Structures are given as structure tokens and as C-alpha cells.
Amino acid sequence: MVAKRIIPCLDVKEGRTVKGVNFVGLQDVGDAVELGRAYAAQGADELVYLDISATVEGRNTFTSLVERIAQNINIPFTVGGGISTIDDAARLLDVGADKISINSAAVRNPSLIDEIAAKYGSQFVVLAIDAKRVDGRYLITTHGGRQLTNRELFAWAREGQERGAGEILLTSMDHDGTREGYPCDLFAELSQQLSIPIIASGGAGSVEDIADVLSKGRADAALAASIFHYGEITVGELKRRLKEYGIKVRV
Amino acid sequence: MIAIVDYDTGNLCSVCNALARIGVEFCVTSDADKIRSADKVLLPGVGEASSAMQKLEERGLASVIKELKQPVLGICIGMQLMCRHSEEGDVDCLGIFDTDVRRFEADSTSGVKVPHMGWNSIEQLSTPLFDNLNDGCFVYFVHSFAPDICNDAIAVSCNGRSFAAALAKGNFYGTQFHPEKSGDVGEQILKNFMAL
Numbered sequence: 205m206v207a208k209r210i211i212p213c214l215d216v217k218e219g220r221t222v223k224g225v226n227f228v229g230l231q232d233v234g235d236a237v238e239l240g241r242a243y244a245a246q247g248a249d250e251l252v253y254l255d256i257s258a259t260v261e262g263r264n265t266f267t268s269l270v271e272r273i274a275q276n277i278n279i280p281f282t283v284g285g286g287i288s289t290i291d292d293a294a295r296l297l298d299v300g301a302d303k304i305s306i307n308s309a310a311v312r313n314p315s316l317i318d319e320i321a322a323k324y325g326s327q328f329v330v331l332a333i334d335a336k337r338v339d340g341r342y343l344i345t346t347h348g349g350r351q352l353t354n355r356e357l358f359a360w361a362r363e364g365q366e367r368g369a370g371e372i373l374l375t376s377m378d379h380d381g382t383r384e385g386y387p388c389d390l391f392a393e394l395s396q397q398l399s400i401p402i403i404a405s406g407g408a409g410s411v412e413d414i415a416d417v418l419s420k421g422r423a424d425a426a427l428a429a430s431i432f433h434y435g436e437i438t439v440g441e442l443k444r445r446l447k448e449y450g451i452k453v454r455v
Numbered sequence: 456m457i458a459i460v461d462y463d464t465g466n467l468c469s470v471c472n473a474l475a476r477i478g479v480e481f482c483v484t485s486d487a488d489k490i491r492s493a494d495k496v497l498l499p500g501v502g503e504a505s506s507a508m509q510k511l512e513e514r515g516l517a518s519v520i521k522e523l524k525q526p527v528l529g530i531c532i533g534m535q536l537m538c539r540h541s542e543e544g545d546v547d548c549l550g551i552f553d554t555d556v557r558r559f560e561a562d563s564t565s566g567v568k569v570p571h572m573g574w575n576s577i578e579q580l581s582t583p584l585f586d587n588l589n590d591g592c593f594v595y596f597v598h599s600f601a602p603d604i605c606n607d608a609i610a611v612s613c614n615g616r617s618f619a620a621a622l623a624k625g626n627f628y629g630t631q632f633h634p635e636k637s638g639d640v641g642e643q644i645l646k647n648f649m650a651l
Contacts, residue, residue, distance in 0.1 A: 205566070205575070206568070206572070206574065206596070207573060207575060207593060209574065249574055274472050275472050275475065278473065278642060279637075280597075297468075298466070300466075300468040327501070370572065399563070400568060400570070401570075401572050424572075424573065454574040
């Protein structure tokens with residue numbers, strides 16, 4: 205069986221990684237390449253770089269950064285943030301991104317998934333979904349959780365799979381940032397309904413939380429930011445502990 | 456000089472970057488003479504098998520590759536095209552490796568996902584392609600179709616069913632996984648290929 209993946213997520217603003225102030229042993233935690241390489245050396249299975257720049261200059265800087273990442277890092281990486289057309293995706297593919305993640309733009313224009321998947325393959329398309337529980341139903345939000353839509357999570361995830369997404373990256377906005385663990389029932393239900401891999405995001409506060417979502421929650425991968433960036437645990441240490449829980453990981 | 460065969464099946468960036476990282480000189484080409492005269496040949500590929508096979512044939516490269524005498528490494532779709540037949544697009548391939556390529560079946564009960572995406576361990580390693588590596592090492596896969604186990608298998612893995620993760624016959628080698636994305640293990644495999 206394929207190993208469960210651990211994926212650190214790095215936020216990039218105007219070409220520099222943000223957060224990560226307590227990262228031990230690095231000269232420059234703002235250097236996305238150096239930080240990514242350090243995670244890879246610790247045993248990260250993939251990396252996600254999220255561009256949170258607000259300016260055109262920032263976007264352009266991100267593209268040249270992606271090129272440097274591709275040249276220097278020997279594990280797969282996904283890039284996301286601000287991808288709203290097939291040209292945006294093509295630009296990132298051309299400089300070496302292995303996958304792109306799309307979120308709000310896909311909700312606005314679902315055929316974007318079909319277009320990118322048809323041209324570059326499903327393996328290139330990660331559909332990121334931010335869901336929120338409203339009156340007992342899980343609905344999709346966009347713009348980082350600020351806008352609620354009337355799309356229902358399971359229907360949208362299935363539609364995304366049918367349109368050609370290769371993976372789903374699901375964040376429960378009710379749990380994101382709480383550090384109280386993931387909604388494992390939700391992830392297990394989604395896993396039951398889909399044939400493509402699911403990456404769990406948002407809510408990890410401990411090793412046990414991650415172990416739970418990968419076992420009870422049946423997620424294929426866990427993405428996390430804070431617990432790694434603030435040096436609470438290294439990727440390698442997390443994976444060794446997950447192995448003790450009987451979870452197949454690459455160590 | 457190492458020739459990376461360019462037959463318009465997507466991005467060759469990752470393979471080029473990986474060779475640059477291990478300090479190998481290479482050219483990206485679809486020119487038959489350059490491919491024939493290269494010390495070693497890499498046949499990468501992403502996308503769909505039948506259209507990839509068609510592109511190879513349109514460029515007159517199918518027969519060129521079959522007749523190569525130097526070490527050849529097919530990666531992912533590149534390796535699948537070196538098999539007899541692929542279920543993807545129901546296409547006859549080069550027939551170098553004595554096996555067929557079939558789709559994985561997703562199974563929600565046992566948790567088998569399609570595509571098979573991520574790191575999986577490989578076992579029963581043989582040939583110098585895996586020098587300095589041990590059974591159980593992990594490599595990175597992204598695929599929905601895979602070759603059946605056969606006499607040419609030099610590594611096996613499992614996603615619902617066991618499949619050939621790497622194949623070899625004479626001067627021809629192929630990996631279903633992506634050595635160019637498989638961390639230090641992948642770099643070792645590329646170095647081993649370069650040393651053949």
C-alpha cells in the first residue's frame with residue numbers, strides 16, 4: 205500500500221516565506237528554497253507553496269521562485285494561490301511545478317478543472333475545498349472562508365473528481381486554526397465517496413490528531429503549517445511517531 | 456551525451472532538473488540521429504498512453520527506440536510504451552518488455568485509490584539499476600495504469616494488486632515511478648543508470 209504523506213505548507217508573500225520564526229538551524233527561514241530543502245531532508249513527502257501575495261509584482265516573483273524550487277528540490281511540490289485561468293496554470297507548469305491547487309476560481313468556474321486536467325492531466329490538478337458546517341450540512345466557502353456559497357461539500361467534491369481533479373485538499377473552516385484536531389467523521393465520509401486521494405488540512409494540534417485523520421479519517425495525506433514552522437516537531441519525528449501508531453509512512 | 460526524447464508529451468522540466476542536480480550533461484531532442492548517437496537515452500512521458508504512442512510514431516521514433524543498443528530508461532508513460540499493450544486507449548506499444556499495462560481498480564473498503572499517488576515501497580530489487588539500494592525503499596508514483604508482473608520485472612510494488620514497478624530487458628530499463636521526484640533514492644537510481 206502507498207504510504208500516508210506528510211506535507212508541510214509554506215506561505216509565500218512577495219517571494220519570501222512567512223511564519224517559521226522558530227525554525228532551528230536555518231540561516232534564512234524566509235528563503236523558500238532553503239526552507240523547502242530542509243523539510244525535504246527531514247522526510248517531508250511533498251511540499252505545498254501557497255502564494256499569498258497581493259500584488260502583480262509578488263505574483264511574478266512567485267513564478268521565478270517556483271522555477272528555483274523545481275531546480276533545487278528533489279521531491280514533488282504543489283503551488284497554489286491566485287490561479288484562476290489555464291494560462292496561470294501553464295505558466296507554473298512551464299517552470300516546473302508538479303501540481304497546482306485551485307480553490308475559489310474552480311467554484312466560480314468549474315470547467316477550469318476540466319480544462320486544466322484535459323490539457324495537463326489529473327495528476328496536475330489539486331482541488332482545494334474550504335468547507336463550513338451550516339445547519340447540519342457542510343457548505344463550500346471561498347476567499348479563505350469569508351464567502352459562503354450554497355454548494356454542498358460532498359456534491360462539489362464528487363463533481364471535482366468527475367471533472368478531472370486528481371486529489372482533494374479539504375480544510376474544515378470550523379477546525380482550521382483551532383489546533384483541536386480534524387473532523388475525522390467528515391474525512392472518512394468523503395473518502396468513502398471518492399476514489400481519488402484526500403489531503404486533510406487545518407486543525408492539527410498534536411501527533412495524535414494527525415494519526416487520527418490518517419487512520420479513522422482515512423485521509424491519504426496530512427498537510428500542516430504551524431506545527432512544523434514553529435519547530436514544535438520535525439517532520440521526521442512526526443513520521444517516526446506515526447509509524448509507532450501503526451501507520452505506513454516513508455521513514 | 457544523454458538524450459532526453461522529446462515527443463511532445465508534456466513537461467520535461469523535472470527530468471532535466473534532476474539530471475542537472477546530479478551533474479549530467481544532456482540534450483532534449485526528437486532528432487533520430489541524435490538519439491541513435493547518444494550514450495544513453497531517457498524516454499519520459501506524462502499523459503495518456505495511446506496519444507503518447509501516436510506522437511512517438513508520428514515522429515518516426517517508435518522504430519528508432521526499439522533498435523537502440525545503448526542503455527535506455529523509460530519513465531512512467533515512457534516505460535508503459537515499451538510494454539506490449541496498454542489498456543489506456545487500447546493501444547499496441549513497442550513490445551520490448553513482455554507484459555501488458557492495465558488500470559488499477561479503486562476500492563473504498565480497502566482504501567485503494569486511483570490514481571496511485573505518493574510514495575510506495577519497492578521490493579525484489581535486481582539489476583545494477585538498484586545498486587546501493589535495499590528492498591523496502593520508497594519511491595514516488597503517480598499513475599492509474601501499471602504493468603503486470605512478468606519475467607522482465609526488476610522491482611515490484613502493490614496498489615490493490617501487485618505490479619511491476621520497474622522492468623529490464625537487455626539494454627532497456629523502465630520505471631513506473633518517477634526517479635526524478637523520488638528524493639535521494641531517485642537520485643541514486645539515476646546515478647546507477649548513468650553508470651551502466
